[in-house]
Amino acid sequence: xxxxxxxxxxxxxxxxxxxxxxxxxxxxxxxxxxxxxxxxxxxxxxxxxxxxxxxxxxxxxxxxxxxxxxxxxxxxxxxxxxxxxxxxxxxxxxxxxxxxxxxxxxxxxxxxxxxxxxxxxxxxxxxxxxxxxxxxxxxxxxxxxxxxxxxxxxxxxxxxxxxxxxxxxxxxxxxxxxxxxxxxxxxxxxxxxxxxxxxxxxxxxxxxxxxxxxxxxxxxxxxxxxxxxxxxxxxxxxxxxxxxxxxx
Amino acid sequence: xxxxxxxxxxxxxxxxxxxxxxxxxxxxxxxxxxxxxxxxxxxxxxxxxxxxxxxxxxxxxxxxxxxxxxxxxxxxxxxxxxxxxxxxxxxxxxxxxxxxxxxxxxxxxxxxxxxxxxxxxxxxxxxxxxxxxxxxxxxxxxxxxxxxxxxxxxxxxxxxxxxxxxxxxxxxxxxxxxxxxxxxxxxxxxxxxxxxxxxxxxxxxxxxxxxxxxxxxxxxxxxxxxxxxxxxxxxxxxxxxxxxxxxxxxxxxxxxxxxxxxxxxxxxxxxxxxxxxxxxxxxxxxxxxxxxxxxxxxxxxxxxxxxxxxxxxx
Numbered sequence: 001x002x003x004x005x006x007x008x009x010x011x012x013x014x015x016x017x018x019x020x021x022x023x024x025x026x027x028x029x030x031x032x033x034x035x036x037x038x039x040x041x042x043x044x045x046x047x048x049x050x051x052x053x054x055x056x057x058x059x060x061x062x063x064x065x066x067x068x069x070x071x072x073x074x075x076x077x078x079x080x081x082x083x084x085x086x087x088x089x090x091x092x093x094x095x096x097x098x099x100x101x102x103x104x105x106x107x108x109x110x111x112x113x114x115x116x117x118x119x120x121x122x123x124x125x126x127x128x129x130x131x132x133x134x135x136x137x138x139x140x141x142x143x144x145x146x147x148x149x150x151x152x153x154x155x156x157x158x159x160x161x162x163x164x165x166x167x168x169x170x171x172x173x174x175x176x177x178x179x180x181x182x183x184x185x186x187x188x189x190x191x192x193x194x195x196x197x198x199x200x201x202x203x204x205x206x207x208x209x210x211x212x213x214x215x216x217x218x219x220x221x222x223x224x225x226x227x228x229x230x231x232x233x234x235x236x237x238x239x240x241x242x243x244x245x246x247x248x
Numbered sequence: 249x250x251x252x253x254x255x256x257x258x259x260x261x262x263x264x265x266x267x268x269x270x271x272x273x274x275x276x277x278x279x280x281x282x283x284x285x286x287x288x289x290x291x292x293x294x295x296x297x298x299x300x301x302x303x304x305x306x307x308x309x310x311x312x313x314x315x316x317x318x319x320x321x322x323x324x325x326x327x328x329x330x331x332x333x334x335x336x337x338x339x340x341x342x343x344x345x346x347x348x349x350x351x352x353x354x355x356x357x358x359x360x361x362x363x364x365x366x367x368x369x370x371x372x373x374x375x376x377x378x379x380x381x382x383x384x385x386x387x388x389x390x391x392x393x394x395x396x397x398x399x400x401x402x403x404x405x406x407x408x409x410x411x412x413x414x415x416x417x418x419x420x421x422x423x424x425x426x427x428x429x430x431x432x433x434x435x436x437x438x439x440x441x442x443x444x445x446x447x448x449x450x451x452x453x454x455x456x457x458x459x460x461x462x463x464x465x466x467x468x469x470x471x472x473x474x475x476x477x478x479x480x481x482x483x484x485x486x487x488x489x490x491x492x493x494x495x496x497x498x499x500x501x502x503x504x505x506x507x508x509x510x511x512x513x514x515x516x517x518x519x520x521x522x523x524x525x526x527x528x529x530x531x532x533x534x535x536x537x538x539x540x541x542x543x544x545x546x547x548x549x550x551x552x553x554x555x556x557x558x559x560x561x562x
Contacts, residue, residue, distance in 0.1 A: 067294040069422070072286040072301060082306065084283035085410045090310065090395060091278060092404040107406060112283075120329040129404070164404075194332070202327035223404055235402055239395055243409035245321075245388055246287040247328030248483050 083119070085244035086110040092223050100159045102226040109199060111172075111217045111244055118202050118247030119217075122195035123240060125186040129164050129225065131234030138227060138236050140185035141165035150196045153182035162228045170219030172199045183224060186240055195243055202247070280393055280408040281309035289372075290458075290483070292417040292424075296378035303370040303412060305391050307362035312393045314360040316370070318347050319388050321413070323488040326450065330388060330413065341381060348373040359394065376418050384424075384457050384486045385416040415483060417457045424457035426522045431489055433518045433531040439509055441539035447477070447503040447516055449492045451529075453484040455522075460484070461492060463520020463529075465503055470512045477503050479520055509537040 088108040097103055113119040129138040141148065141156055141163030148154035148165065153176040156165060165183035168174070174197070176182065187193040199219055283306040293299060305314070320338060324331035335343070344354055350371050352358075362368055372389065388411040395405040417424055432450035439445060447465055460481035467475045480495040494503040505514075514535045521528050 067297045067422075068299050069290075069292040070299055070301065071290040072288065074288060082283040082285035082304070083287040083410070083412070084281065084306075084308075085408055086279065086281035086309065087406050087408050088279050090280060090406055091401070092406065094402045094404075097402065105404075110281075118328050120324070125404075197324075197329070200329065202325075202329070237401065237403050237405065239405045239407055241392070241407040241409060243390070243411065245330050245411040246413065248288055248323075248330065248386070248413045248415060248485070 082112075083244075083246045084110075084112045085121070085242075087242060094223075094225050097225060097227050097231075099227055099229045099231070102159065102224050104222050104224045106220050106222045109170075109219050109221060109242060111199065111201075113201060113217070113246060119200070120197050120245055120247070121199035122243045122245075123166075123186055123198045123221075124189050124193070124195035124243075126239045126241070127188060127190040129236040129238050131232065131236050133234070136232035136234055136236075138225060138231065139163050140188065141183060141224070141226075142185070143183055148182075148184055150184055150187040150193060153177045153184045155181045156183040156224065157181045159226065162226050162231070164223070164225050166224065167222040168198060168219055169222070171217035172201045173219050174198065174200075180222070189241075195241070198242075279309045280312065280406065282307055282314075282391060282393070282408060282410040284391065284410050284412050286412065288413045288415070288483075290415045291374060292419055292422060292457075293374065293376060294420060294422070295376050295380040295382075295418055298373060298375035300371055300373045303372060303389065304367055305360075305362070305370055305410075306367045307364060309364065311361065311363045311366075314362060315356065315392045315394055316349055316354070316358070316360065317356065317390045317392065318344060318354060318414075319390055319411075321386050321388050323485050323490070326489050326491045328482060328490060330386075330411075332388070338385075343385065343387075346374060346376045346380070348375070374414075374416065376416075380418050382418050382420060382424065382456075385414075385418065386458075386485060387414045387416065388412065389414060415458050415485070419457070423524070425455045426453075426457055426459045426524050426526070427455040428452065428459070428461070428484070428522060428529055429454050430518065430529055430531045433516075433533055435514075435516055435533045435535045437534075438536050438538065440541050441511055441537050442508045442541070443537070445505045445509055445514060445516070445535050447518075447533070449479065449503060449518060450489055451484055451492055451520075452489045453486050456486055458483050458485045459522045459524070461520040461529075462523055462525075463518070465494070466517045466519070467505060468515045468517070469509075471510065472507075475505055475507070477505075479503075481523070509535070511537055511539060513537075 086109070092105045092107055094103045094105060109121060111119055111121060128140050141161065143154035143156040143165070144158050144161050145154055148156065153174070163185065165185045167180055167183050168177045169180065187196045199217060201217060285304050289301050291299060320333040320335055320343065321330040322333050323329070347354055351373065360368060390409050390411045392409040393407050395407045429452040431452045432448055434448045435445050451461055453459065460483055461479050462481055463479045465477040465479070477494045478496065480493050480500050482490060482492055484490040493500045495501065514537060516533050518531045519528060
């Protein structure tokens with residue numbers, strides 16, 4: 001008997017609370033609030049306004065009225081998957097750096113482009129690794145042959161090549177990251193330079209046979225720092241901003 | 249006896265404590281995970297009018313402050329990707345003043361705090377003034393995490409920005425000039441039998457407002473049934489070219505024949521209208537399928553057989 005009485009409490013603890021977004025369609029102030037149409041709830045209409053949405057697309061909608069026409073979501077893909085972007089680490093800690101010993105740390109980028117089909121991720125640093133007082137920097141690497149840039153990866157393997165750069169592996173990465181020895185440096189906002197694409201999926205080029213729903217692209221960014229014997233001492237840091245944008 | 253009771257109490261306390269810990273304590277790495285919906289908003293609006301659209305931003309990563317901004321963009325390639333443009337190009341019309349978040353003007357310093365697992369509804373108001381110039385405006389609504397508060401250590405700190413695109417057409421009469429040009433409709437001229445014909449469609453927007461092509465590719469073959477491919481109605485922005493894939497069963501696919509070609513002439517006919525349905529655009533291309541591989545294999549077999557026969561005759 002006691003067990004039966006305890007059962008509801010156990011269920012309350014074990015079953016997570018689920019919060020659902022409230023469906024809302026308003027007129028005449030023209031507010032569409034994610035009408036919940038994916039269960040075949042029907043298409044709301046009125047004399048002056050019409051909302052047309054595809055079944056299965058929570059956020060998809062078409063609104064028309066005198067002086068306005070609004071569509072949200074992709075009309076041809078009936079998906080309820082939002083566009084999402086994840087970075088596995090906020091802070092990439094290099095610890096204490098040793099002269100001539102390259103230190104690497106990695107983070108993972110994950111994109112679910114579901115409702116968008118295609119996407120791009122761009123990256124840019126606010127400035128090169130700079131010490132706390134702003135008096136010294138660890139320069140961006142130019143790789144072993146001196147030719148790598150923010151748009152072109154080159155081999156960075158020698159211990160006598162110094163600087164800060166990154167390698168990429170995984171899905172949808174630029175083809176110039178041939179293997180784990182190829183590095184670029186980040187575009188530098190302080191120059192200023194535009195953010196450069198580091199992940200990209202175009203609808204017409206992906207590998208359809210191996211496509212798995214939901215479309216999820218995962219890549220690894222490996223940061224590398226190598227300092228010279230003349231490097232000023234100090235604590236160096238910077239911020240790299242990754243920007244994920246769905247295709248239009 | 250008392251000792252046993254104390255031990256029992258301690259045991260129960262420990263078990264309950266550990267169990268509670270397992271149930272409610274979840275440790276996460278310091279990560280970032282943002283999601284946004286809808287990923288695109290398409291608006292045609294008269295100057296002086298106003299619309300609102302609700303966005304849902306979700307945070308599945310560490311608690312983070314979010315900054316909201318709007319940045320103009322232009323197409324970066326032929327596949328629908330964006331390249332941020334310089335906002336100063338729009339200084340004369342104060343473009344950002346057309347937008348409000350939650351009824352308030354955009355403020356770079358305003359931050360939104362989202363806990364792990366939190367969702368926030370964002371109400372975007374778009375209200376071009378009555379003297380707003382007619383034309384298209386392409387923008388991205390950006391949500392950016394802020395890592396400036398955790399600066400420290402020998403480290404690179406990461407920030408994430410996630411965006412949703414806004415395609416805004418300002419028009420007095422709701423009928424902006426829409427026009428298109430087929431810049432490429434191609435397929436292999438000659439193909440080996442049992443191969444697959446892939447059609448490439450590139451369309452240029454020569455009008456003043458973005459549009460979606462609504463149409464099909466019909467493929468005729470002398471010895472088979474006609475096959476139809478449906479163009480994906482993707483947005484082509486003004487003065488840009490976009491490669492258009494096809495769509496089937498709610499997924500984007502390459503524009504290719506589902507069946508392997510056999511022998512003969514395959515004629516692909518592209519026909520589409522703009523989303524205003526006023527004008528049709530057409531193009532065609534022809535592919536000759538010939539069994540090169542089979543013929544080559546037969547020739548090799550023939551040569552080998554003939555060689556063997558001749559050898560035995562000798």
